Amino acid sequence: MRTFIGIDLGSTTTKALVLDENQKILGRGITNSRSNYDVAASVSKQEAKIGARFTLFHQALGDDGSVDVLLANLERNFRLEQFLAELVQLETSCDMYLDHPRFADTKNALREALAAVFRQIELEAPAIYAPGANRKSDFFRDIAGSRFMSLSEKVSKESGVSFDALLNIYDKSILDIEAMVSTDEMVAKQLLNGLSRAYRDMGGVNVSEAEAMVTLQKVLALELEETYVVGTGYGRVRLPFPKEHIRSEILCHGLGAHMMFPGTRTVLDIGGQDTKGIQVDEHGIVTNFQMNDRCAAGCGRYLGYIADEMKIGLHELGPIAMTATKTTRINSTCTVFAGAELRDRLSLGEKRPDILAGLHRAIMLRAMSIIARSGGVTDQFTFTGGVAKNEAAVKELRQLIKENYGEKTINISAESIYTGALGGASFAHRSVNN
Amino acid sequence: MSGAEVTKSNSQLIQKAMISRNYDRITSGECKVSSTFVPGNLNELLMCFDIANNLPEINAIQNAMRKKSGDMIQEAERSGHSEDVCTYVKADIGMMAKGNIAPNGKPFRDPDMLLLSYSGCFTFMKWFELLREQYKCPTVMLHVPYAADGQPTQNMRDYIVKQLKDEVIPTMEKVSGIKFDIDRLREYLRKSAQAENNLVWMLEQSKRRPSPIDCYFGGVYYMGPIFTAFRGTDEAIQYYDLLRLEIEERIAKGLCAQTLDGDMPEEKYRLVVEGPPNWTSFREFWQMFAEAGAVVVASSYTKVGGVYDYDGFRHDPDHPLESLADYCLGVYTNRNLPTRVDMLARNLKEYDADGLLINSIKSCNSFSAGQLVMLREIEKLTGKPGAFIETDLVDPRYFSAANVKNRLESYFQMIDQKRRAGGFITGNAAASA
Numbered sequence: 079m080r081t082f083i084g085i086d087l088g089s090t091t092t093k094a095l096v097l098d099e100n101q102k103i104l105g106r107g108i109t110n111s112r113s114n115y116d117v118a119a120s121v122s123k124q125e126a127k128i129g130a131r132f133t134l135f136h137q138a139l140g141d142d143g144s145v146d147v148l149l150a151n152l153e154r155n156f157r158l159e160q161f162l163a164e165l166v167q168l169e170t171s172c173d174m175y176l177d178h179p180r181f182a183d184t185k186n187a188l189r190e191a192l193a194a195v196f197r198q199i200e201l202e203a204p205a206i207y208a209p210g211a212n213r214k215s216d217f218f219r220d221i222a223g224s225r226f227m228s229l230s231e232k233v234s235k236e237s238g239v240s241f242d243a244l245l246n247i248y249d250k251s252i253l254d255i256e257a258m259v260s261t262d263e264m265v266a267k268q269l270l271n272g273l274s275r276a277y278r279d280m281g282g283v284n285v286s287e288a289e290a291m292v293t294l295q296k297v298l299a300l301e302l303e304e305t306y307v308v309g310t311g312y313g314r315v316r317l318p319f320p321k322e323h324i325r326s327e328i329l330c331h332g333l334g335a336h337m338m339f340p341g342t343r344t345v346l347d348i349g350g351q352d353t354k355g356i357q358v359d360e361h362g363i364v365t366n367f368q369m370n371d372r373c374a375a376g377c378g379r380y381l382g383y384i385a386d387e388m389k390i391g392l393h394e395l396g397p398i399a400m401t402a403t404k405t406t407r408i409n410s411t412c413t414v415f416a417g418a419e420l421r422d423r424l425s426l427g428e429k430r431p432d433i434l435a436g437l438h439r440a441i442m443l444r445a446m447s448i449i450a451r452s453g454g455v456t457d458q459f460t461f462t463g464g465v466a467k468n469e470a471a472v473k474e475l476r477q478l479i480k481e482n483y484g485e486k487t488i489n490i491s492a493e494s495i496y497t498g499a500l501g502g503a504s505f506a507h508r509s510v511n512n
Numbered sequence: 513m514s515g516a517e518v519t520k521s522n523s524q525l526i527q528k529a530m531i532s533r534n535y536d537r538i539t540s541g542e543c544k545v546s547s548t549f550v551p552g553n554l555n556e557l558l559m560c561f562d563i564a565n566n567l568p569e570i571n572a573i574q575n576a577m578r579k580k581s582g583d584m585i586q587e588a589e590r591s592g593h594s595e596d597v598c599t600y601v602k603a604d605i606g607m608m609a610k611g612n613i614a615p616n617g618k619p620f621r622d623p624d625m626l627l628l629s630y631s632g633c634f635t636f637m638k639w640f641e642l643l644r645e646q647y648k649c650p651t652v653m654l655h656v657p658y659a660a661d662g663q664p665t666q667n668m669r670d671y672i673v674k675q676l677k678d679e680v681i682p683t684m685e686k687v688s689g690i691k692f693d694i695d696r697l698r699e700y701l702r703k704s705a706q707a708e709n710n711l712v713w714m715l716e717q718s719k720r721r722p723s724p725i726d727c728y729f730g731g732v733y734y735m736g737p738i739f740t741a742f743r744g745t746d747e748a749i750q751y752y753d754l755l756r757l758e759i760e761e762r763i764a765k766g767l768c769a770q771t772l773d774g775d776m777p778e779e780k781y782r783l784v785v786e787g788p789p790n791w792t793s794f795r796e797f798w799q800m801f802a803e804a805g806a807v808v809v810a811s812s813y814t815k816v817g818g819v820y821d822y823d824g825f826r827h828d829p830d831h832p833l834e835s836l837a838d839y840c841l842g843v844y845t846n847r848n849l850p851t852r853v854d855m856l857a858r859n860l861k862e863y864d865a866d867g868l869l870i871n872s873i874k875s876c877n878s879f880s881a882g883q884l885v886m887l888r889e890i891e892k893l894t895g896k897p898g899a900f901i902e903t904d905l906v907d908p909r910y911f912s913a914a915n916v917k918n919r920l921e922s923y924f925q926m927i928d929q930k931r932r933a934g935g936f937i938t939g940n941a942a943a944s945a
Contacts, residue, residue, distance in 0.1 A: 312914070326922035329929060363933050364926045366891075371902045371915045451884055451900070 080305040082510070083126065084502025085119050086330065087111060087313030090350030090378060091464065092118035094126035095499035096302070101337075101507055105129020106496050110217055112256050115313030120259040126499075127302055128156075128265055134297045144284045151209075151280050156272030157216075158207040162200065163268060164218045164255055169196045171251035184243065191239040192247070195229045214391055219252055266298045306506040310498055312351075325505050327498050328356055328367045334501030335460040336362025339489040343456040346449055346475070347497065348465035350378040353445050355452030362504075368452035375413045376444030378464050381471075384437055387417045388430070399434035399470035406436035416440060435470060442474040446482065455479055458487040462497035466490050521770065523755040527736050530751065532616060534741045538566045539618040544688050547623040547643065550817045552630035552656060552840035556700035556744035556827070557680070561688035565741035566623060568639070572603035574615040576791035576906035584610060585907050598635045598875045599907040605642065625687045626651040627680070632658055632846040633878040652683050656840045662851045664841035672837035698829040700744035705826040710752035711738050712821045717759055718769075718809040719863050722779035724762035726769040728789060728808035729798040739817030744827075771802045780805030781924055784859045786812045786852075786886065787871040787879050790903035793911045797903070800917055804924050810859035812852065812879075815844040822855050845878045853886050857893040866927045867897040869920075874904045897930060899923035 081104065082097040092111045096104040107125025111118045132149060139145045172192050176185050199222065206213065206221060215221060226248050234241035260268075273294055277287040285293075309317040310330040317324070327347075335345040336358055345356040351374040357366040370376065385392045406428050410416045416437060423433045449455060459479060465471050472490060479486055491497075520528075538545050544563045548554070550570065558565050575581045584606025585599055591609060593602050607613070612620045626640050626649060637653065644651045654675050657668045681692050714734060718727045725734065734755060742748040768776040772795055783801075785808045790797050801808070819825060819842050828835040844852070860868060868890050872880050887898040901919045904910035 312918075326918065326925050328919075328922035329925050361933055363929050364922075365897060367919075367922060367926075368900060369915070369919060371912060453888070 079300060079302060080510075081130070081302050082305055082503050082506035083123060083307040084330065084334075084499040084504070084506060085123060085307065085309045085311075085317070086327065086496075086498035086502060087115050087119060087309060087311035087317070088349050088464075088498070089312050089352075091495070092122040092311070092313070093496050093499040094119070094122035095496050095503045096126045096130045097500075097503040097507055101504065103500070104133045105131070106493065106499070108216075108495065110219060110256070111313065114257060115316035116318065117257050117259060118313065119309065119317055123307075124260055124262075124265065127262075128269075130302055131265075131269065131297055134300065135294055138293045138297055139285060139290070142284055144282055148276065148280070148283045148285055148290065151276035151283075152269075152272055154207045154209065155275040156269055158203060159268040159272045159275065160260075161203055161207065161218060161221065163260075163264070164258075165196065165199060165203070165222060167258060168222060168251055168255050169193075171254045172196075172247050175247045175250055181243065181247075184239065187237065187239050188243060188247070191230070191233045191237050191244060194233050194237075195226060195244070198229050199225050214393060219256060223248070223252065269294060269298065306510050308502040308506040308509070310502045322509075323506075325502055328354060328369075329364050330498045330501030330505065331462055332356045332358040332364040332367075332501065333362040333504050334497035334499070335462055335489075337500050337504055338491050338493075338497065339458060339460050341458040341487070342460040342489065344449065344452075344454070344459045345497075346445055346459070346461050347463040348377060348441075348445060348461075348471075349463045353377055353448050355445070355449040357453045357456065362501075366453045368448050370444070370448060373412070375416070376441045380413045380416070380441055381465065381468065383413050383417065384420065384434075387420060388434075395434060396438075396468040396470040398431050399438050400431075400473070402429070402431040402435035404432050404435075405439055406432045408433070408436040408440040410440070435474075438468070438470040439474045439478075441465075442471060442478055445475070446478050450482075455483040455486055458489055460489040460494075462491075462494040464495050466494040467492075521758055523751060523758055524733055526751055526754065527733065530737060530742060530747055531740075534564070535614050535616040535618075538564045539614050539616060539620060541621055544624040545621060546625045546627045546684075546687075547640075548627040549630055549633075549636055550739050551632065551843040551845060553739070553743075553817065554627065554629045554654075554680070554836055554840075555741060556697055556704060557676075557684065557836065558627070559700050559744055560692060560696045561684045561690045563624070563684065563688055566620070567740055568604045568643075569600050570740055571607065571615070572600040572906050573791050575603055575607060576908075577794055578615070579792070579908075581606075581792060581906040582908040596875065598639070599905045599910075601635060601639045601642070603906045604639070608646065622647045623649055625649055625683060628653045629656070629680075630654075630840055630843060630846070631656050632843065635878070650683050650687055652680050654680055654840070656846060658848070659841055659846055659851070660848050662848050664838065668841055669834055669837045672840060673833045676833050676836060694832055697832045701827040701829040701832055701835060703746065703749055704738075704744045705828070707738055707743065707748040707752045708820050708826050710756050711735075714752070714755060714759055715810070715814065715821050717763065718807070720763065721782075721864070722766070722768040722776075723782065723807050723809050724759050724767055724769065726771065726776075726798075726801075726807050727814055728785045728811040729771070729794070729801070730769060731808070731811055731814040732789060735814050735817060769802075769807045771798060773799065773802065776802050776805065776807060778805045779807050781927055782807055782809045782863065782865045783867060783869050784808070784810045784856055784863065784865045785869045785871060786856060786883065788813050788816070788873055788876065788905060789871065790911050791906050792904075792908040793913065796913060797911070797916070800920050804920065806920075806924060809863040809865050810856075812844050812856060815855075818843055819847075819855075822858075849882045849886060852882075853889045853893070856886070857890050860890065860894045860896055865896065867899065867923070868894075869923065870898065870900045872900060872902045874902060874910050875907070876905060897923075897926055899926070 080099055084095050086093045092109050094107040098104050105126045106129050107122040109118055109121040230244040308323055308325050309319050310325045310327045314324050331347045335342045347354045353370045355368045359365050381395055382392055385395055408419055410419050420433055545566050546558055546563045547566045555565050581603045585602040587606035587609045588602035614620050626643055628640050717724055737748045737751050768779045818839055825842050870883050872883050891898050901916050
C-alpha cells in the first residue's frame with residue numbers, strides 16, 4: 079500500500095509518522111536523536127512502520143472489544159522481544175570490546191562480570207514489560223543503561239572487577255547498538271514471537287491464536303511502500319533526501335497543528351532547543367512566526383538542566399511542581415542563572431515544589447514573549463512539542479494566556495510531540511496528490 | 513564556502529582602488545583628517561577644506577569582512593565596554609587598542625577633528641565622547657532634530673544651517689587654515705547631484721524581472737562611494753557612470769542579480785529587507801539568499817547614508833547649506849516610524865516584492881527599535897508576509913548560521929506555500945494592494 083511519511087529530526091528526539099492514502103494516521107515512531115541523524119531517521123521510520131502494522135492488524139481483526147486486550151498484550155510482548163534482541167546485541171558488542179589490549183589481564187574476569195549482569199537483566203526483563211509496569215522511559219538506552227549501572231556496581235563490589243572498566247565497555251557498546259536499525263524481517267520475527275508470548279498468559283480474548291497468527295502474517299506480508307518522505311527539524315540537512323523533500327519545521331508544525339485541530343490559528347511549539355510561535359490561517363498555512371535565537375533558555379533542555387540540578391528525572395518535574403502551594407518568583411531567563419537562583423531559594427528554605435512551579439512559569443513567560451512577537455494568541459491556540467506533556471508547564475501556560483489574552487480555546491494533544499512529523503507527512507501526501 | 517574566488521566587476525575593482533587611495537590619503541600625514549559618520553555625512557563640506565574623510569563605521573565593516581573585528585571587540589570589552597554596546601563602537605575602540613592599524617596596513621594618524629553630523633543615533637555621540645577623550649581634538653557635534661512628525665520643518669532646517677555657519681564651518685576653517693568658499697561647495701554639490709541621479713536610476717532597476725542587481729548585499733557595494741568619502745568628486749561620477757553601463761549591459765542580457773559567486777541562475781523570490789546586513793559572515797549570509805534564488809529588490813540600508821528615491825532629494829548647489837541640512841534631516845533612521853513604514857510598503861508594492869524581511873541587529877537600537885511594529889503594519893498594508901531574523905553588525909559571536917538559515921528557509925517555504933494557496937492577499941488585508 080502507498081504511505082506518506084514525515085520525519086522530524088529534533089535536537090533531542092526524532093519522530094516519524096506514517097499516513098495512508100486517505101491521510102489517516104497509521105503509525106508513529108520516536109527515538110533518541112543521538113549524534114547520527116541518518117540512523118535516528120531510519121529507527122524512527124521503522125518504529126512508525128511498526129505502529130502502522132499494529133494499526134493494520136487491529137483493522138484486520140475488527141472492532142471486537144477483546145481485540146484491544148490482545149493488542150495491548152502484543153505491544154508489551156513485542157517490546158519485550160525487541161528489548162531482549164537488543165540486549166543480545168549489546169552483550170555481543172561488549173564482548174568484542176574485551177579484545178582490546180588494555181583488558182588483556184582482566185578479560186576473563188570482566189567477561190564473567192558482564193555475563194552476570196546480562197543474565198540478571200534478562201531475568202528482570204519480563205517484569206519491566208509486565209502489565210501495569212511503570213517504565214520511566216521507552217528507550218532501550220535508558221532502560222538497559224540504568225539497570226546495567228546498578229547491577230554492574232553490585233557485581234563489581236562482589237567480584238572486585240573494576241566498575242569503571244565495565245562502564246567504559248558499556249558506553250562504547252551502546253553507541254554500536256544505537257547505530258543499528260532493525261530490518262523488516264527482524265521486526266516481523268519479533269512481532270510473531272511477541273504474539274506467541276502474549277497468548278501464553280492472556281485471557282478474555284475472542285480471537286484464537288491461530289487466527290491471530292494468520293492475520294498478523296498477512297499484515298506483515300503487506301508492503302508499506304514509502305511513496306513520499308518529507309524530513310524536517312534540525313537534522314534535516316543530514317537526511318539523504320533531495321531538497322524538495324525537506325520542509326522547514328515551522329511549516330510542518332503549523333500544518334501538523336492544523337491537521338490535529340483545524341480551528342488552530344496560533345501554535346506554540348517548545349522543543350528541545352527552540353521555541354516557536356507560529357500563526358496559521360484557516361488552511362494551516364503559516365502567516366507569521368518567531369523563534370528564540372542565541373539562547374535556548376525556556377526550551378525543553380532548560381527543564382533537563384533543572385532536573386539534573388535537582389537530581390530528579392525529567393518526567394518528575396511537572397508532577398512535583400503541581401504540588402506547589404505558591405509560585406516562587408524566578409527572575410532569570412538564563413538556564414545557568416536559574417540553576418543558581420534555585421539553589422539560593424532552597425538555601426532560604428523555600429519548598430522544592432514552589433521553586434519548580436516558579437521555574438515552569440519562567441519558561442512559559444519566555445514562550446509568551448515569543449508568541450507575542452509572532453502576533454499574539456488568536457483562537458484557537460495549540461501547544462505542541464515535548465514540553466506539552468508537562469502538566470505544570472501547561473498549567474502555567476493556561477494561566478498566562480488567560481491573563482494576557484482572556485479566555486481562549488487551548489488544544490493539547492497527547493500526541494503533540496508528533497506534530498512536526500504529522501505536518502511533514504501531510505506535505506508528503508500533498509506532494510503526490512495535489 | 514568562503515575560500516572560493518570572488519567574482520568582481522570593473523566597477524567593484526575601481527571602487528576598491530578608490531577606497532584604497534582614501535586610506536592611503538588618511539594615513540599619509542599629508543593632509544588634515546576628520547573622523548565622521550556615514551548617515552548625513554558632510555563630505556562636500558570637508559572637501560572645501562581639503563580635509564580627508566575617515567569613517568569609523570566603515571573601518572569596523574572593513575575589519576569585520578577581514579575577520580578581524582571579533583578580537584577587536586573582545587579587546588574593547590576587556591577594557592570595560594559592555595557586551596550590549598554597539599559593536600561598531602567596540603570594534604573601533606579595540607582597533608585603537610591594538611595599534612590603530614588601517615586596512616591598508618599603515619597606522620591611522622590621530623584625527624585633527626571629530627565631526628558628528630547626525631545625532632539620530634545617540635550612540636554616535638557617546639562614541640565621539642570616547643574618541644574626544646582619546647584624541648583631545650576639536651569636536652563638532654551638529655545637532656540634527658528627529659523628524660518626529662514625518663516631515664522636517666523650516667525651523668529644523670534653519671537650526672541646522674545656523675549650526676553649520678556658527679560652529680561647523682568655523683571649526684573646519686580653524687583646523688585646516690583654509691577659508692570657506694561657498695562656490696567651491698556649490699561645485700561639489702553639483703557633482704553630488706549628478707552621481708545621485710545615476711544612483712537613483714540604479715536603485716530603480718530592480719523593479720525589473722529579473723532584477724539585474726541585488727539591492728542589499730550588492731547594494732552595499734553600489735552605495736559605497738556616495739555614502740562615504742567620494743560624494744561630490746569626479747571619481748564618484750565616473751564610478752556611477754560605469755556602474756550604469758554595467759547594469760544596462762546586464763539588463764540587455766536579461767541577467768539575474770550579480771553575487772560574489774557570479775550571476776544568480778534564477779530569481780525565485782523578491783524581497784525587501786529592513787536593517788543593516790551582518791558583516792562578519794557577509795558572504796555566507798548572502799549565499800543563503802542566492803542559493804535559494806532570493807534577490808533583494810529594495811532595502812532600507814541602502815538609504816542609511818541618505819534617502820534619494822523616496823521624496824526626490826538631491827543636493828542642491830543653489831541652496832548649499834540648506835541642502836546639507838535637508839540631507840542630514842532626511843537619512844532613513846531620522847525618519848519616524850510611519851514614514852519608514854510607508855517607505856517600505858511602497859517598496860514592496862512598486863518593486864513587486866514577495867515580502868519584507870527584517871534583519872534585526874542586536875546592538876543597533878537606531879534600526880531595531882520599533883521593527884516588529886513596522887513589520888505588522890507593513891503586513892497589514894500590503895498583505896505580504898514578513899519575517900524576522902536576528903544577527904549583529906560586526907560581532908561574529910552573534911551570527912548563528914543554523915538559526916538564520918532555518919528562519920530563511922522557513923520564510924521562503926512560507927512564500928511558496930502562500931503562492932500555491934493562491935496569492936498573498938488573505939483576509940481583509942491589502943484591499944488596496
